[in-house]
């Protein structure tokens with residue numbers, strides 16, 4: 001009989017795995033994470049077991065002697081570290097606030113779905129009387145909104161290296177990291193006994209997948225209680241089936257969660273309200289199940305959680321003490337102490353809408369935006385205004401915020417760069433020789449990037465051609481620093497091909513590093529971009545020997561050239577832009593020169609009447625190539641010549657009569673370097689240009 005019963009449970013459980021698949025990832029991997037720690041540091045096992053016994057004894061004593069008279073509301077300061085790569089995992093402040101709202105609602109038993117708790121457990125849901133507040137003071141006493149944002153690819157790792165990017169003292173704050181991979185689960189944390197002592201200082205806290213944070217933005221209502229579950233672990237709750245991440249195992253019935261009023265359970269991944277996996281009705285709606293219909297903690301769980309906050313195991317006791325609440329600012333009224341803003345784009349065309357976003361904290365009541373073009377908006381509902389500019393130029397944007405007492409202003413010089421469509425005439429040849437001080441003084445280029453580090457700047461001491469170029473003095477920049485050089489717009493309406501050629505010089509330091517130069521193009525004035533080319537530090541980005549000294553190319557041999565051909569007609573419009581984006585991974589300086597942007601239309605006159613067709617093949621070529629001409633009539637004084645992309649003739653290939661019919665000419669690379677060249681075919685009065693790309 002028992003065997004049959006277990007079998008039927010297993011069958012019903014295995015069918016329930018369909019629903020966990022629907023959640024994409026396992027709900028929680030707290031115990032897997034602890035097991036991983038023990039694999040890495042086996043010597044910690046004894047200490048953890050000792051801590052657990054000590055905390056169990058403390059909890060029993062608290063339950064017997066103190067819990068009854070303890071009605072205080074414990075306040076816990078919280079800091080969110082949003083670790084991101086600039087993608088959707090960089091969740092909004094509002095999504096964080098929503099996660100905090102849900103956490104507090106659940107811990108104070110203010111959830112409306114409490115009414116759906118099954119009758120057998122209706123006396124058990126507990127108001128835990130713990131409240132969580134985003135910190136208003138950081139560890140240095142500076143004002144904060146309790147949300148730290150760090151750009152790093154470690155968001156995809158979700159482990160201790162990621163945490164070390166940003167962690168505040170665990171005896172003052174509950175650390176929550178939001179990332180793109182939380183160890184393969186929706187979230188995980190460590191129970192207090194597993195992170196007591198010095199070892200725990202760099203690991204304690206909760207890691208959440210951004211799609212399981214709050215109920216809005218990248219998350220959803222169904223996934224919104226992951227934080228409630230993880231905070232349960234963080235203050236010593238186990239899953240109802242015990243301390244593992246393996247629900248639905250028959251042997252789980254033999255394991256207790258240390259709480260008397262939660263019936264033993266094998267663990268549920270579906271919302272089986274009448275499930276009786278260990279001989280009595282299971283509390284499937286408990287937050288410490290995997291059921292996705294959780295809506296309650298029990299009275300017994302309340303005692304266990306509050307006991308852990310009264311224990312010094314893993315410093316939990318320190319968090320809600322009066323002096324810590326004062327130090328973290330959470331007893332103060334909201335403090336207006338910082339003004340800042342951003343926008344969805346900084347480089348666009350006249351008439352394009354720019355969405356500005358207030359980043360000030362905390363809680364301004366009135367905003368004054370001066371967009372630098374004579375437009376000033378003042379109001380109480382203006383945290384995120386939209387503005388468009390009618391004239392080209394670089395504009396300084398100023399934001400003033402006030403809460404009626406404090407007033408703070410932030411001014412950003414040249415924050416937006418606006419160009420008219422068709423601002424730059426084509427063909428566009430940029431050697432940076434005409435500029436005197438700044439890359440943007442003719443409004444043809446704008447440099448944008450991370451604040452406080454070296455960006456693209458005019459450099460007047462070398463160039464591939466002439467004396468000037470642009471460079472990023474990257475030698476001392478920070479890892480992950482990103483800098484953009486963005487062109488103004490060009491009109492390529494009616495083009496059939498756009499050619500972008502450029503030369504650069506770069507070296508890594510003595511250790512090879514994977515720095516990246518990416519080329520993006522836009523057909524809508526920079527509102528959206530497509531990546532078209534990437535040069536990497538491990539492959540073709542370095543142009544000379546690695547060096548730890550400030551790199552300055554000292555000859556043309558230390559430069560490379562590339563020609564990018566755009567044949568996608570969606571880009572043949574009036575608002576074409578090019579963007580050179582560099583990401584630092586620890587390399588040396590980068591130089592850029594001789595950027596030529598043109599279309600085939602710009603370069604050739606109309607096909608001559610004598611030609612019916614002409615072609616070069618193979619193209620690009622890495623050996624010799626063939627020029628094939630088909631002539632309708634004989635040209636008496638014809639000429640075929642080879643030109644470089646700067647418009648200089650390199651050599652004459654043929655002069656003389658070109659007779660009617662099909663003709664072929666051999667094109668030889670000789671000692672030409674890689675890059676873009678042109679073959680010009682003339683009849684004495686007019687000519688056409690054919691592009692020829694040499695790649696070796």
Ligand SMILES: [Zn+2]
Pocket residue numbers: 027028029030229233239
């Ligand atoms: Zn869990």
